[in-house]
Amino acid sequence: MNAQLLSSQHEPNTRESTAQGLSPSGGASFRFASYGRAIIGHGRKATLDVQRVKRLGLGAAARQLLAEQSSGSILAGVIPFDSSQAPFLFVPESFDELSMRDVARADSEPPAVTQVLGEYNPDFICAVGAAIDEIRTGTVSKVVLSRTLEVLADGNWNPEAIWRRLYDQNPAGHSFEIGLPDNGGSIVGNSPELIAGVRHGQLTSHPLAGSAPRMAEISEDQETAATLARSPKNLSEHDFVVNHIAQTLRSVATNLRVPARPDLLATGRMWHLGTMIRADLYKGLGSLDAALAIHPTPAICGSPTAEARNLIEELEPAPRGFYGGLVGWMNQDGEGEWALLLRSAILNGASAVLHAGAGIVADSDSFDEHEETAAKFGTMLSALGIDTRVRAA
Numbered sequence: 285m286n287a288q289l290l291s292s293q294h295e296p297n298t299r300e301s302t303a304q305g306l307s308p309s310g311g312a313s314f315r316f317a318s319y320g321r322a323i324i325g326h327g328r329k330a331t332l333d334v335q336r337v338k339r340l341g342l343g344a345a346a347r348q349l350l351a352e353q354s355s356g357s358i359l360a361g362v363i364p365f366d367s368s369q370a371p372f373l374f375v376p377e378s379f380d381e382l383s384m385r386d387v388a389r390a391d392s393e394p395p396a397v398t399q400v401l402g403e404y405n406p407d408f409i410c411a412v413g414a415a416i417d418e419i420r421t422g423t424v425s426k427v428v429l430s431r432t433l434e435v436l437a438d439g440n441w442n443p444e445a446i447w448r449r450l451y452d453q454n455p456a457g458h459s460f461e462i463g464l465p466d467n468g469g470s471i472v473g474n475s476p477e478l479i480a481g482v483r484h485g486q487l488t489s490h491p492l493a494g495s496a497p498r499m500a501e502i503s504e505d506q507e508t509a510a511t512l513a514r515s516p517k518n519l520s521e522h523d524f525v526v527n528h529i530a531q532t533l534r535s536v537a538t539n540l541r542v543p544a545r546p547d548l549l550a551t552g553r554m555w556h557l558g559t560m561i562r563a564d565l566y567k568g569l570g571s572l573d574a575a576l577a578i579h580p581t582p583a584i585c586g587s588p589t590a591e592a593r594n595l596i597e598e599l600e601p602a603p604r605g606f607y608g609g610l611v612g613w614m615n616q617d618g619e620g621e622w623a624l625l626l627r628s629a630i631l632n633g634a635s636a637v638l639h640a641g642a643g644i645v646a647d648s649d650s651f652d653e654h655e656e657t658a659a660k661f662g663t664m665l666s667a668l669g670i671d672t673r674v675r676a677a
């Protein structure tokens with residue numbers, strides 16, 4: 285997508301900068317940074333209520349709420365993995381659109397870590413084993429299983445500072461931070477995966493599936509990427525996702541362009557296979573309609589979708605909540621960006637609960653999948669001040 289986030293017809297509510305020329309984003313209700321730009325929302329003037337969603341469906345309810353607002357408003361927030369559960373979507377009272385160069389850096393280090401709970405998770409290894417058995421004998425071809433890790437510190441985590449550190453580590457990702465209602469803490473993360481971005485009616489989706497950890501030593505890192513690009517197991521995990529998106533997008537878009545082969549995407553911690561899909565969104569629909577048509581892709585759920593979702597419910601110890609859902613924003617022209625909500629944590633006081641998953645197919649290995657989730661935790665752990673990068677032998 286173009287680096288300019290918002291339609292030029294709608295002047296963003298640009299606030300006064302501080303004396304140093306940097307805008308403070310403290311006390312924001314929504315932070316979303318991508319392509320070097322940030323949208324910082326302040327306050328909430330309207331929240332999408334569940335009754336309206338029940339009446340109209342999520343996509344139409346969101347469009348209706350936006351249409352009722354004053355010109356130039358945006359809708360922002362998060363949608364759970366299970367999109368039949370209540371979303372947290374709202375219209376900020378005002379927002380700034382800024383270059384990340386103008387957003388002040390965190391001026392303090394994170395608090396010291398006192399405990400990490402769940403680094404080795406035998407229940408996850410068992411669940412992956414059960415999923416592999418089910419895939420070999422049942423109707424599911426791929427399922428994504430996830431686990432959590434809790435990091436405790438000697439002081440409170442600062443969500444704004446962690447958001448900024450996540451952005452600095454991986455400016456190519458979609459960095460987000462949103463304070464949740466009911467003392468639910470803040471959800472913060474850096475997603476490498478754009479589910480739906482829309483600008484001038486052009487839809488872009490860049491799904492990822494098939495992963496390997498980055499290596500500290502350059503030649504080993506390059507070898508890891510090359511091995512990933514030709515790995516039958518990872519290419520098959522990826523195909524499920526691209527086929528699903530190509531099929532589901534037909535209900536909201538036309539003129540689909542799907543490259544024949546995936547590309548390689550590097551985050552600070554992971555290599556991924558990705559495919560850049562483009563299409564023309566039908567008139568009258570918005571970026572959220574497109575994201576909801578695609579969600580949940582086999583990159584976060586599995587294939588077939590309904591059976592994989594049931595297996596997740598059976599094998600994961602607790603509902604995922606917002607992890608594996610969608611995070612993003614949309615303007616009144618339907619333009620916007622919705623990323624898959626992952627590489628994330630819920631920060632609440634001195635506790636950070638991280639969530640990560642891995643795609644399981646017939647020839648997966650339980651321990652390798654455990655290690656893949658461990659590598660995915662690396663993005664957030666490093667923002668929390670813990671270095672886990674794999675060193676060359």
Ligand SMILES: C=C(O[C@@H]1C=C(C(=O)O)C=C[C@H]1O)C(=O)O
Nearest residue numbers: 493494495583626640641642643
């Ligand atoms: C499930 C996660 O990541 C997803 C799964 C991937 C995979 O299985 O290769 C890759 C990227 C994401 O779509 C996660 O980060 O928690």
